[in-house]
Amino acid sequence: MASNEDTGLPASLATAWGFKPRPSKGPRPTLSLERIVAAAVGVAAAEGIGAVSMGRVAKELGVSPMSLYRYVGAKDELYILMQEAVTPAPPEPLPDGAGWRPGLTRWARAQRAFFHENLWLLRVPVSGPPASPQSVAWMEYGLTTLDGTGLDEGSKLGVIMLVSGYVRNEAMLMSDLDAAHTASGRTPDEAMRRYQRTLAALTDPECHPAVTRVLESGVLNQADEPDADFEFGLGVVLDGVAALIARYTPDRPSSP
CATH class of the missing domain: 1.10.357.10 (Tetracycline Repressor, domain 2)
Structure with missing residues (x-):
């Protein structure tokens, strides 16, 4: 596997790939990349991705926004790590010859x-x-x-x-x-029937023969x-x- 210098990855992605060694000695840091990513995922799940910002995540963790930049260089990097955190491994491959x-x-x-x-x-x-x-x-x-x-x-x-x-x-x-x-x-059924009525009111067989055939087929009934x-x-x-x-x-x- 390539080294971090070979890939040119930002520090956060280098950590995700295991290129960046994590300190094993010394005082336990108050923050970690895992905590930051988990907090960001929590915000996104509850309020949508638009609510995720360095300031918002810092508030969730009870720290200053600047402290996050020791672990994540930018919000785009954080997005990548959030996706990585929630994406499962691919499914088990099918047997050889399955096609x-x-x-x-x-x-x-x-x-x-x-x-x-x-x-x-x-x-x-x-x-x-x-x-x-x-x-x-x-x-x-x-x-x-x-x-x-x-x-x-x-x-x-x-x-x-x-x-x-x-x-x-x-x-x-x-x-x-x-x-x-x-x-x-x-x-969904009520919404579709409402759409059917709207479409029927806006179209006619002469100008919209294909749409008329769809309406008459009943496929928009539900x-x-x-x-x-x-x-x-x-x-x-x-x-x-x-x-x-x-x-x-x-x-x-x-x-x-």
Whole structure:
């Protein structure tokens, strides 16, 4: 493994990777990186990521904001360490020969699960490619599922970015809709029927024939189950991946 000097990591990420030795002697410090990160996660979980600041975290810990900078160089670094703290290890890999599609399906479902458990994660600004231990472990899992597909390494990266982007977008959409339903006091079915009435009032068959067919089909009579919507979308995305793999390997099946 590379040294801290080789990577150019900030001190906080170097600590996360184990590059920065921790003192074993001397008086016990009143602060630690773990305490700082745990306090920041608590603020984010209770009030949203927008409430997290060095001053707010310092207040939770009963210290001055400047004391945090001995451990964390900036709020962006703190965000990365917060994500690292709540991100679980990737799921156990499937047995050899299980195929790329079941592997990516398991990977996507597991990502969705921890996003829904930590919705504030969806609001953390994306500042760069994966660099923390857990995020790299998830990248490794996703890439490994595509071994044997015939895809080149750049295409493999593109595939896992596509799938993870779908997962993130779906989780954010479901989070926003749930918040809207809670704020309005309506159930998802009530909200959908209200939308159906609004759409029917705003459109007509001549100008909006496709929308009219949707209204007449009855599919807007009630909200779909979120899990069913997710599985439908994931299936369509993976069908596209299968088509990509088939172009690379036209003489053999693209998935089991």
